[in-house]
Amino acid sequence: MGIAGFGQGRMKKKIVVLAVLVASLFFLQGCNEQDKVCFDNACFKVEVVDTPETRAEGLMFREYLPEDEGMLFIFEEEDVYPFWMKNTLIPLDMIWINSDWTVVYVARDVQPCEEDPCPSINPWVPALYVLEVNAGLAEKYDVRVGSNAVFR
Secondary structure, eight states: OOHHHHHHHHHHHHHHHHHHHHHHHHHHHHHHOOOEEEOSSOEEEEEEEOSHHHHHHTTTTOOOOOTTEEEEEEEEEEEOOOBOOTTOOSOEEEEEEOTTSBEEEEEEEEOOOOSSSOOOBOOOSOEEEEEEEETTHHHHTTOOTTOBOEEO
């Protein structure tokens, strides 16, 4: 192998090392950072659901949700999105947020559905996001129509 071949081998190793470093940084950033939705008085670590399948399942069948956590539903476009509590086992507050990250509707203390069909909770206002947290937290942290949210 001549000098040119030796240089190419070193260059390939440098590229592989660089690729591994970049991938590691992305992995570590994902591990150290968790998506949050914050209001003036509280932040909630959120599980983001943004596909039709994950949005359809939501918090169904879960028996527990930590107080500082929630689920953020992200839709493709701003529209009116009714929700229901089918197969949801814990009471929730549902917070509809528009594309400007302003709260446009809050359904407080929504109880698990015990009838069939389950009634819908309809905000009748367009939103791009819906945040579900434990019942009582919207009141506790003064989250109301007009509140501003930040996604981190």
